[in-house]
Amino acid sequence: MHNPAPPSKRTLPGEREMVVMMAMVMALNALAIDAMLPALPAIGKGLGVLVANDRQYVISIYLLGIGFGSLIYGPLADRFGRKGVLVPALFAYVVFSIGCGLATSFPMLLALRFGHGLVSAALGVIVVAVIRDLFSGDAMAKRLSLIFLVFMIVPIIAPTIGAGVEAVAGWRAIFIVLAVMGLLMVAWLRRLPETLEPADVRRLDWRTMVSGWATVTRHRRAAGYMIASGMMQGALYGYLNSSEQIIDEVFNAQSWFPLIFACVAVGIAIANFSNAAIVERFGARRVSQTAVFAFMATSMAQIAAALSGAETLWMFTALMMVNVGLIGFIGSNFGSIAMEDFGHMAGVASSYQSFAKTLLAAVVGATIGQQYDGSTLPLAYAFLISAVVGLVLVFWAERGKLFTRPGTAPRTPY
8 A cells, every 4th residue: 555645735625624524523423422322212122121221331332442443543544544544434334333223132232333433433533643643732732622612513413313313213213324424424535635744654563553552651741641531531421321311310301311411512512612712822731720620629519419409400401511511621632732742653642542541431431320320429429530530640640730831833734
């Protein structure tokens, strides 16, 4: 296979189109997760799932697949180019979507969902690598925030799409919608040129990959922010896993689930928009570290509300909107900080970091979800614990110096 061609200003889409395109690539993962949530009871009933908490595995097994798959796509993208890996992965996404829609048993569905997540891992890994090819430092954090802002449109509407499709055509039709969206994305990507510089092409061999993984692991700041990001993301996954049951069983408001989920998703969308506006002014560290402290405070308020015995649906929604929104100030900034020193090996670094934090987050999120006991208290405690652990890791990564702002020189082809 030939080495990838260098990027060119004349062939790159405009910055706005690039942001939307990359956001929609990532959004295919969100659609494969969030559109499932209102259909979990129907999936469980249709495939004979007897324990309600077991339905959560439809989500957590997909996330585990993403975690494991993330390890392989960075090295492939560093050798064969971003687009040369992304397009085949999207075709595989379509195939697994159709397979899930045809599953005849719950174990079969879970196996296919793991494979679906395995190939879908390429989407997030390569988007981050593409943006790192073109930007660095706070400029990268800004673009990632803009991407996440556009991306968040899908989580806001996905449960409504899933509920609507399930009501009209059954839960299997949701997977057909995913397949169609994957094919549309393949067609759009014809406008994306290769962004990997020929000088950054890396050999595809075990020694090279292990060397890259070891470099990231030994990098104190990258490792600290990578694991901290996984803990914070795990809290979010815990919410995703148990949200449908909480709304249905704790608050007896199943019909309100798409609206409640959208309200919470709006919080993170607002946060990403705000982050994009302020991160270059204040710096990724100051913004994200402040958000962690605010996350801890809000988690304490969630615990107090759960213990009070007077928690209402709208109180729960408001607190979740704030806390999930704060993750918008944390995720993209933690990710950009962890990637700062790896421009020469962005694919391997992005792949390994995505593997580590997604695998950790999937395990943490599944553990949180399985603690669901008919109340919101396990989720509230989990949010606080995740924040405390994340803060300790950041403190270690920064050698005890918080709210600093090292100088950066952003790359920008636009």
